[in-house]
Amino acid sequence: MSPIIQVSDLRKHFKLARHYRGFLGSLRNLFTRQYRLVRAVDGISFNIEPGELVGYIGPNGAGKSTTIKMLAGLLVPTSGDLFINNHIPWRDRKSYVANIGAVFGQRTTLWWDLPVIESLDLLQYIYRVPAERFQRNLDEFRQLLDLDTFIDTPVRSLSLGQRMRADLCAAMMHDPVLLFLDEPTIGLDVVAKERIRQFIMHINHEHGTTILLTTHDLSDVEKLCERVMIIDHGKLLYDGALEILRERFGGKRKLVVDFAQEYETVEVEGAEVVARDGLRVTYEFERGTMTASNLIGRLSTLFRIHDLEVREPDIEATVRRIYEERLLEK
Amino acid sequence: MSYVIGIYRRLISVQIRSQMQYRFPFLVDLVATGFITISGFVTLAFVMQRFGSIAGWKLGEVAFLYGMVETSFGLMDMIFSGFDPGNFGRQTRLGRFDQLLLRPVDITLQVLGSEFVIRRLGRIAQGVVILILALTMIHIHWTFVKVLYLPVVLSSLIAFFGGLNIIGATISFWTLESIEIVNIFTYGGTEMMSYPMQIYPHWLRDFFSYVLPAIFLNYYPSLYFLGKPDPLHFPTIAPFLAPVAGFGVLGIALAFWKFGIRHYQSTGT
Numbered sequence: 001m002s003p004i005i006q007v008s009d010l011r012k013h014f015k016l017a018r019h020y021r022g023f024l025g026s027l028r029n030l031f032t033r034q035y036r037l038v039r040a041v042d043g044i045s046f047n048i049e050p051g052e053l054v055g056y057i058g059p060n061g062a063g064k065s066t067t068i069k070m071l072a073g074l075l076v077p078t079s080g081d082l083f084i085n086n087h088i089p090w091r092d093r094k095s096y097v098a099n100i101g102a103v104f105g106q107r108t109t110l111w112w113d114l115p116v117i118e119s120l121d122l123l124q125y126i127y128r129v130p131a132e133r134f135q136r137n138l139d140e141f142r143q144l145l146d147l148d149t150f151i152d153t154p155v156r157s158l159s160l161g162q163r164m165r166a167d168l169c170a171a172m173m174h175d176p177v178l179l180f181l182d183e184p185t186i187g188l189d190v191v192a193k194e195r196i197r198q199f200i201m202h203i204n205h206e207h208g209t210t211i212l213l214t215t216h217d218l219s220d221v222e223k224l225c226e227r228v229m230i231i232d233h234g235k236l237l238y239d240g241a242l243e244i245l246r247e248r249f250g251g252k253r254k255l256v257v258d259f260a261q262e263y264e265t266v267e268v269e270g271a272e273v274v275a276r277d278g279l280r281v282t283y284e285f286e287r288g289t290m291t292a293s294n295l296i297g298r299l300s301t302l303f304r305i306h307d308l309e310v311r312e313p314d315i316e317a318t319v320r321r322i323y324e325e326r327l328l329e330k
Numbered sequence: 331m332s333y334v335i336g337i338y339r340r341l342i343s344v345q346i347r348s349q350m351q352y353r354f355p356f357l358v359d360l361v362a363t364g365f366i367t368i369s370g371f372v373t374l375a376f377v378m379q380r381f382g383s384i385a386g387w388k389l390g391e392v393a394f395l396y397g398m399v400e401t402s403f404g405l406m407d408m409i410f411s412g413f414d415p416g417n418f419g420r421q422t423r424l425g426r427f428d429q430l431l432l433r434p435v436d437i438t439l440q441v442l443g444s445e446f447v448i449r450r451l452g453r454i455a456q457g458v459v460i461l462i463l464a465l466t467m468i469h470i471h472w473t474f475v476k477v478l479y480l481p482v483v484l485s486s487l488i489a490f491f492g493g494l495n496i497i498g499a500t501i502s503f504w505t506l507e508s509i510e511i512v513n514i515f516t517y518g519g520t521e522m523m524s525y526p527m528q529i530y531p532h533w534l535r536d537f538f539s540y541v542l543p544a545i546f547l548n549y550y551p552s553l554y555f556l557g558k559p560d561p562l563h564f565p566t567i568a569p570f571l572a573p574v575a576g577f578g579v580l581g582i583a584l585a586f587w588k589f590g591i592r593h594y595q596s597t598g599t
Contacts, residue, residue, distance in 0.1 A: 014597060027508070074431050076596045090595060098434035107425045109432065113348030122340055126433055128333075154351075 003047035004178060004210050005071065010080035012041040012066050012234075040066040042234030043080070048212065050177075053204045055225035055242075056214045059323055063234040064214045068182050071212070072102050085178055098127065101171035101209075105183035108167055110155045116166045117151045120173060127174035134173065141169040144199050161192035168199060172209075179203070181213040185220055197223055218316045232323055242315070249318050252284040254311040255295055260304040268298055279306070337435055341443025349448055356449055364452030367400050371460050386558075387526045390467025395552050396524045397461030402487035403520050404454035410492040411445035415509045419502030427594070437591060438584070441499070470555055479570075483551040486576030490547050493576075493583035494519065500583070500590035515542070523548045528561050535562070543575035 015035040041063045048054055058064050069075040070082060073089035073096050082089055087096040103109075110119040124134045142148055145165040150158055158166060164184065171179060184200070185193045201224060203209045215221060221228055221242065228245065230238040238245060255271065259279045266273060270290040271283040285295055292310045299305060349356055374396065378389045387395075412418065418441070421427065430440045470476070498512035519542065527535055527549040538544040546568060553560055554569035 023510075025507070027511075069428070072432060074428050074595065076592075078596075093431065094434045094436070097432055102432050104425065104428065107429060109429050111344050111348070113351055114344055118344075122344065125340060126337065126435055 001050055004050045004085055005046075005048035005212070006081070006083040007047070007071075008045045008081045010041055010044050010067070010070065010082060011039070011078045012063075012070060012075065013078045014038045014040055039234045041070070041077075041231075044231065044234075044236040046229060046236065046239055048210060050210050051204070051208050052227060053200070053211045053225050054213070055221035055228040056212055056231065057216075057218065057221060057228060057319065058214075058231035062232045064231055065182060067231065068102075068104075068180050068212070068214060072100065072180050073097055098174070099176055100178045100180065101174070101176035102180040103164070103167050103171050103182065103184055105186050106160075108155060108163055109170055110163075110166060112156045113154050115152045115154055116147065116158075116169075119155065119166075120170060123170055123173055129174050133175070137173050137175065138169075141172060141199075144202060145169055145195065161188050161195075164188065164192070164196060165199075168196065172203060172207075175207070177210060179209050179211045181211065183215055184213060185215060185217050193217070193220075200224055218314075218319060222315050230319065230322065237322065246312065246315060246318055247287065249322055251313050251318065251321060252286060253292065253313065255283045255285065255292065255299075256309045256311060257281050257283065257299060257303075257305055258307040260306040263303060266303070268295070268302060270298065271295055334436070334439060338439060338443050341440070342446045345443070345446040346448055359449040360452040362452070363449065364456040367404075367453050367456040368459070371396055371400075371456075385526050385529045388468065390464050391552075391556055391558070392525065393460055393464035393467060394556065395526065395548055397457055397459075397464050398484065398487065398548055398552065399520055399524045400457030401454055401461055402457075402484050403491050404450050404457050405484075406488045406491035406495065407453065408447055408450040409488065410442070410495045411447040411450070412441040412443065413492070413495040413499040414445065415495065415498030415502050415512050416506075417445070418499040419506040419509055422502065422594075423506065431595075438587065468556065471557055476555055479551070480555070483547070483572045486572040487547050489576040489580040490544070491516070491520070493579035493581075496580070496583040496587050500587045503590045503594045519544055543571070543579070546571040546575040 014037070016038050017035055044063075044067065056064055056067070066075065070077050071084060071089065073093045076090040085096070085099060089096050109123075110116065111122065114122070120138065123129075124131075129137075142151060145168060147165060147169060150162050150166075153162075155163060155166065168184070181200070185196055188196070197220065200211060200213070204211050204224075213220065213224070226241060228238070228240070228242045229236060230245075254274075257280070259266070259281065262279065266276070266281050268283070271285040273281060274284045275282040283295065285292075296308065299308075371393070374392065375389060378384065378392065383389075384392060407414075421444075426444075427441075430437060430444070433440065494512075494516045498509060498516065501512055502509055519538075522530070522534075522538065523544050527538065527545050530538075535545065539546075550560075550564070550569040551572050552558075560568070
């Protein structure tokens, strides 16, 4: 099967106007402009296969939203090629968007004053979803997303978590082959996040929907995505398995040891003591030069050990390091 | 086609039901907008009572002009409220326009269906009252052609004002601050069109003849309906140019709108 999303050398450059304030300033804005060029997306290429669930991450202003907007057909690229689900998104907008779904973080596609169910009915008409399929999807999603308690409530009265669930349901009612999620868990509590992750997982597995999601919350990526793409300054820094990212840039791992008795010195070659609290000692060791089993072997020949635990650095710290130390830039 | 009408009908019905949920503000606004219209006219009536006429136009005749403009502007303000420049610009900056672009429906139809301010009925009703008042004060020699032409003029006026709104909404893709300048044309234009055009200085009249052809939408048709001579000596076809001017402006506005959407999609601002 050929990739469902093909992106090659995609660029989006903006001219940002300098703004003058006040009434006279607004007249001036109308006639004269000074511009600054912003390379929001600066030559990225990737393919996504049908059924993949890909995380797209990067700091604020890295170009995530601009990319998603181009993929969803909202923005026309400055240059480069986009070929998605047999369409060029911005050129065949209407026929393209009929088969995709999108949820943009804090913005709702639903009608503010309508009960959720009536918004869904309206979308059924707009997307021409056959009644039987609509009912089947509705039954499935209302149970998965637990919509029943608020399906008759106007959207304006919903909590953020409820609204996000309603929006996810709305985005899936027409069985899109492709789903774009821009910050689907932003501002939600742990329970709400978990429910939304379950839903994303479910539609990816059961419906085979290809999903691209951007997020600030790296635990979303850890729980959902095998593949992750990292963008910064408009360029793709990394595209691959999350596991490999961790191995390459994970930095130092920790080994926490509970000794069976007090020792005066607990130093060991190849690792550094970073914390000591009674019988508990924390070592740090480099990924490339020392393995966990090797270190544990050395320690157990020197000391009597009661218990131990290897701690991987969390992905959040890993990614922060990549941004801060520009580890991926050539 | 029935799909398009179905979409429009459903979108409008959502708007009407939403507004019905806020009954008190709805009623207040209904009365207030109507009151502004009628009080404007009452002021005019007092002034005219003192001076008798404006440039040979009697109160009833001016009332006819006034009523035509108010009724059609009110109708436009209801039908084209999705294109209200200020509101459209703000909604667009909140990402609302992006949400519309995500739906597989013509974008113009969706914007048209995104607002339908029924409380404008207040203004429309007052406009109709003034129009009826005018018809009782003056004697119009009705012919078959005049009866047929009246709704044509009204719909041309709606198209003309609608076109101005669409141009304003389109400009908001570039700038929100300058929207006030558009409003000068829309509201200023409406105000000007409520009076006989011959009272204005030459340059202003030229502007409203050749740049923004407002003169053919209200003044000339009114001369025809009222059976008044033309002091400006335009060709005799002038009173019948209303549909050309009205729908011409709307057509140009829609072309500009399409251009604006392309600009928006290439800048995302």
